[in-house]
Amino acid sequence: MGKLILCISSAGPLHKQVRDEFVESTGGRIVEGYGLSEASPAVSVGNLFGESPIGSIGMPFPGTEWGIWPVDDFSEGPICLGNPEDTKFGIENSGEICITGPQVMRGYLDIPDETADTLKKYNGKIWLLTGDIGFMNEDGTVEIRDRKKQLIKCKGYSVFPKEVEELLMKHPDITEAAVAGLPHEEFGEIVKAWVAIREDCDLSPQSIKEWAKNNMAPYKCPYSISIMGDLPKISY
Known part of the structure; x- marks a missing residue:
């Protein structure tokens, strides 16, 4: 594949291990872009010609603006718009990514209530x-958390x-990981992980839990872990 020069990844987070193995x-190079059906065809893309850090979706296209708003209350006003007077940058100022521009939809057809909740x-x-949580860096780029x-x-x-x-995939014998929340009567939700491991290792769910306790905050540690041959993939 020597003629492959550049690819753009979207529709989901690009993990560092996946990017490194692809390169x-x-x-070729691979950078992350960002778009959604409500703002077709795209909103932003990472640096096509220079360094594009993992997690960064780059800068918005011309004519498009974005900002970070409180997750639960848009009416509180923006956390950060990337203006010169803004100071709330970085992961500690995460919130919902909101965008405005010519590609933003006029609304959902015949669904006025959902339109009112989505367009402000x-x-x-x-x-x-957008329903995506992220934060803005001082250079105006945005990184998505989830x-x-x-x-x-x-x-x-x-x-x-x-x-x-991403923390689980730092384990040398874990090749893939997927995480979701499952309902729990006492805790509200628990962290459930599905992982794929290297063929020549003998990891168990318990040994992964022990490793996790030493490598991430206690509340982030998976409560339940399932080991699978390969994680299911969805193609669109």
Whole structure:
């Protein structure tokens, strides 16, 4: 595949291990882009010609603006819009990514209530609440943490599945990981992990749990782990 120069990844988080193996196998570069059906065809893309850090979805296309809003209350106003006077950058100022631009839809057909929940007015512009949680860096780029609907609420803590997946994949014998929340009477939700491991190792769910206790915060540690041959893939 020596002629492959550049690819753009979207529709889900690009894990570092996947990117590194892709680059090693193909010799091409891969950067993350961002878009959604409500703002077709795209909103942003990472640096096509220079360094594009994992997790970064780059800068918005010309004519498009974005900002970070509180997850539960748009009316509180933006956390960060990337203006010169803004100071709330970085992961500690995470919130819902909202965008405005010519590609934003006018609304959902015949679903006025959902339209009203998804499109909000601020400073004379219509903003789309994307349902994605992320934060803005000082250079104006945005990094996605996870989907708002996939956020796990465990013992009062907010757990991002993508973050736990990336932590699990730092284990030298784990090749793939998927994480989701499952209902629990006492904790609200628990962290459930499905992992694929290397063929020549003898990892058990318990040994992975012990490793996790030493490599991530206690509330992020998977409560339940299933080991699988390969994780199911969905093609669109």
